[in-house]
Amino acid sequence: MRPTVHDIAEKAGVSLATVDRVLNGRPNVRGVTRARVEAAIADLGYVRDVAAANLAKGRVYSFTFILPAGDNPFMRSLEAEVRGLARQAAVDRVRVGVVVVPPFDAEGLAGAIDAAIADGVSGIAAVAVEDAAVVAAIDRAKAAGIAFVTLVSDVAQSARDHFAGVDNVAAGRTAGSLMARFVAARPGPVAVLAGSMRLRDHRERLEGFQARLGADRLLEPVLEGQDEPQTVQRLVGDLLARTPDLAGLYSLGAGNAGLVRALSDAGGAGPVVIAHELTPETRSGLSSGLIAAVLNQDAGHEVRSAVRVLKARADGLAVHAAQERIRIDIFVNDNLPPEAGQSGADVSSVPQ
Structure with missing residues (x-):
């Protein structure tokens, strides 16, 4: 017994x-x-038996997800996964709320974290901006005994409990390896398009990409489109017009609807393009041949992982690292999953 x-x-x-x-x-x-x-x-x-103890006490976990607003398709898919999980989680005595803040707004994110602290939540998960105000807010949450998980982009110098996302340096290296193969016979330069270099995930992807491709082939400076399709379309259109021998383009952020439009408007063979996240826009680019490959992270896995970690930390339990590792999926036109299954099933993957 x-x-x-x-x-x-x-x-x-x-x-x-x-x-x-x-x-x-x-x-x-x-x-x-x-x-x-x-x-x-x-x-x-x-x-x-933590579950039995919580049930006996009538404990309800209260988790807040803080996500960037805007039309970034991946962030909207992340939000959809959170809201879908919230409907199911109520059965397990978990209450999940969503707060959206302006993208790249460190003060807005810090304010949302402080508001969640004031609400007395059990845990917070947030897409982080690397900024002193955000680090301080995360540390305040931890000092208040609140579990904290960063999503997609990390703030490693904070007291956060866990990062739910891919190894972004490895993702950049993977993109660099693919690009090196694709442009081996093309002598022109390779450009990089980011959302904002204030984001740790974007900086880490660039670091990995440079390490594998070699900095001598890269055009500088890095273009920053703020993940806004109109800005990205303008930047890429100008880039293509002034760099007719462009061999490759690595889009390590979002705003890829503008990227696809600019590539389509330019006509011709165009550069080899590698992008991130399988969205309707990048799927269209793959299908039409405008994009050569897409690196993807599973939004659903990240949300489920964040909730598991928040629950474990709230209960003082260990986290199973292998279960929470988020893989990097690679899509090309030949292995696109059915549109209803864009979560990463039946794809090639690179373990972290």
Whole structure:
């Protein structure tokens, strides 16, 4: 039979109330008594049934996801996954809310984090902007005992518990390896289009890309389209007009509807293009031959991973690293999944 709290109390020579205080980390237990209870727990091999304990207490987890607003298709798919999970999670006593803030707005993100802290949530997951104000807000959340997960783009110098996203340096290296193969016989330069170099994931992708392709082939400076399709269309159109020998273009951010329009308007063979995230726009680019390859991360996996980690941290439990590793999927025109299954099934993948 599995040991119970009654067995712990008997072995340690204490009351059930004292055992409960030790198990829940509450104060008003003398050090020597706490040590005796913990020794009894270890000797008996007691493993706490956290789910049963939470059910008995009527505990409800309250998680807030903070996402950037705008028409970034990947972020909207991430939001759709969160809202879909919220409808299912209620059965498991999990309440999930969504807050949207302007993209790349560090102060707005920090304010949303502080608002979630004030609401007394159990955990926060956010697409992060690397900024001192955001780091300080994350650290305030942790100081308040709130679990914190960064999504898609990390803020590693903060006290956050976990990052739910791909290894972006590895993603950049993968893009660089593909680009090197695709443009091997083409002597022209390669350009890079980012959303904002304030985002850690964009900087890390560029770092990996440069390491594999070689900086001597890259055009500078990096174009920053702010993930806005109109801005991206203008920047890429100007780039193609002034660089007729452009061999390749790596789009490591969003705004790819504008990228596809600019490539289509230019006509001709055009550069080899590698982009991120399988969206309707990049799917269209792959199908038409305007885009050679797309690197994708599974939005659903990231959201489910974030919730698992937030629950584990709220309960003081360990996180299973292998389960939470987000893979990098590679799509070309030949292995596009059906439109209803854009979550990464039946694709080539590069393990992290």
